[in-house]
Amino acid sequence: MSERVGPWALSLILLLGIHSAQTVFKVTGPEAPVIAMIGGEAVLECQLIPDKPTADMELQWVRSDLSQHILIHKYIFGQDVEEQQAEAYRGRTEFFKDEFNQGNVSLKVKHVRLEDEGDYLCMVEQNSIIEQVAMKLKTASFGHRPVLRLDGYHSEGIGLQCDSSSWYPAPRVHWSSRNGKDMTEKATTKTVQGTHGLYSVSSTIEVTSDSINIFKCLVNSTILKRTQESSLQIPDEFFPRMSKLFTAFILFLFLFVGIMGAAAFYQYRKRENMEELRKRPTTEEYMSVLNRQEKLKLDVDNAASNLGLEKHLSMTAAERVISAAAPVTFDSETANPYLTVSEDRLTVMFNGDWQELQPNPKRFISRLFVMAEEGYETGSQYWEVLVGNKPDWDLGLVKESISKEDWIMLTPDNGYWTIGKRGNSYEANTAIPEPISCKLNTQRIGVYLNYEEGMVGFYNADDMVPIYSFTTTFTEKVYPFFSPWGSQEEMKIAPL
Incomplete structure (x- = not known):
């Protein structure tokens, strides 16, 4: 005997169907x-x-x-x-x-x-x-370079004052000597927020003589992780050396010597004339001056020779980079579903349609990224990327452990060492993007990795002119990285 379906049950089925159809x-x-x-x-x-x-x-x-x-x-x-x-x-x-x-x-x-x-x-x-x-x-706001000046004599040494303005948020002030000794604890620092909301800092410190007498004032932006600094070298003669009692004694001694000098003025004039005669150069001293002139001329000739050698060494460095050429191919298993990798794994492009692919923990989901199949944890490697006339792109190096699903900023702190193009400008992808100088419409970018030295360098591969470099310490395997953005132009790996 069949059961009858009530009106309430039909309504429930209809609502569930509508809900499941929603996007x-x-x-x-x-x-x-x-x-x-x-x-x-x-x-x-x-x-x-x-x-x-x-x-x-x-x-x-x-x-x-x-x-x-x-x-x-x-x-x-x-x-x-x-x-x-x-x-x-x-x-x-x-x-x-x-x-x-x-x-x-x-x-x-x-x-x-x-x-x-x-x-x-x-x-x-x-x-x-x-x-x-x-x-x-x-x-x-990254403030002005600090102005460092003398602030007069104090009880034990010389006062220094460091002033800087146009910061936001409020910066930190550090003092140090040339040998790296931190002197900040001795300083007095005042921070004032102006009518426009930007901060000015003024810091004073009393210093005494050390072996070098070079003192640094560093004003640091904690949010930008960048520093403005100024240094000042104070001649050793500027520092007070004597107590007040000893100074009074020296003044008395000078007065006594003055009186004695007046009595012996005639003898002093005679000695002065004899000293003048002794100051005239001898034959040996004259020959020494001539020898120094010859040595100076030789040094100038050597400098010109060294300049030519430096140009030769610069070309040798470019040849050394190219000699580290390594084969690189795109890893299709890491490519975002909007990206298509060619069968020879040397070309990637944005196809405009989301591809329904099998779940894969290696695949980028949130951003239009793809990695190379080859990874490195030792040695030196060099590869070139054909970017053509693409209006936007990013490329460089990425560490193995980065997240593929989260929306991650391209910065060294997040494990990305990359540069990119935005329209007609180029920039290094740091916490605050840093503009870099590069020929407009550069067609081919070279990337050089030295794992042991922690260096990632970028070159205009047409003439091997350096564009930008990062220095770091690698602690895990790293891979070549690419992002063609959303333009239809292809991004290719150039065979070497």
Whole structure:
């Protein structure tokens, strides 16, 4: 005997079917704070995974650390919605709209201000489903080189004063001598925040003579991990050597000698005339001067010869780099599902479609990255990459243990030693991207690794002119690293 299905059961089945048909998505972003220079640009990175944005999706960026959330930028796919945007951010924010199809919903903040520092939310809504990721923006200002000057005589030595301005957040001041001795405990430091929010520091210290008399004032930005420094050498004669009692005794002695000198003035004049005669050069001294002139001429000739030798050695160094050439191929098992690796494993490109691949712990998920199959833990290796006219790319070296699923910033602290191109500019991927000098539209980049010396060097492979280098200490296996970004142009490994 069959059982009848009630109306409530049919309704439940219908609701479950509707829920399962809804699109499932998520957004990811960096866990570490984003650091931006005041007056520069900040990129708040946010990635939609795995699907491309659809027309019914709504994207919002909000500031979440104030008394109430304020809207920074709103976008309903098809157009920006500017009516509700906070006035403080108007005209200073934009999306990477040409990369929406890659799931890139990051926000660029231009002309960064001190008050932009805070907490932000990237929110994506579709069919009443909201996914969001939080991140923190920290602003920074790298202050002026400190001005170091004498501050008069003190009880036991000489006072020094070190002044520097335009820092944010407040920096740390360190004092040291030439031999590396830390003198900071003896210093008195005052930090003042100005009307624009930037900090000025003034530090004073009393120093006494040592064997070198070179003193350094170092002002350090803890957030940027960079330092401005100045040094001052004080002649040994400047330091006080005598107590007040001994000074009084010397003055008395000088007075006594003056009286005695007046009595012997005539004899003194005679001795002075004799000394003048003895100062005239002898034949031997004249010949010594001529010999020194000949030696100086010889030194000039040797310097010119050494300059030519240095140019030859420079070319020899380039040949030594090239001699370390090693075969390199892309590892398709590490390639992000948006990337396609050729059958010969020498070409990779962005294909625009997410590939449904078997789960693999070696594969990059959140970012458009791929590693080489070859890894190194000893010796020297050199390889070249054809970047052609690609508008954006990154390449270099990565350690074996990095996370493949998380959104990781490309910095040496995170195990990436890389450089990249952004439009018409090149930069080293450090905590704060560092602009580097490179010929526009460089077609071929050479990468050189010396594992034992901890050196990663980048070259314009057409003329072997150095571009940039990192120094570190490797503790594990490392692999060549590549990111073609979202442009359709190919990135190739050049056979050597």
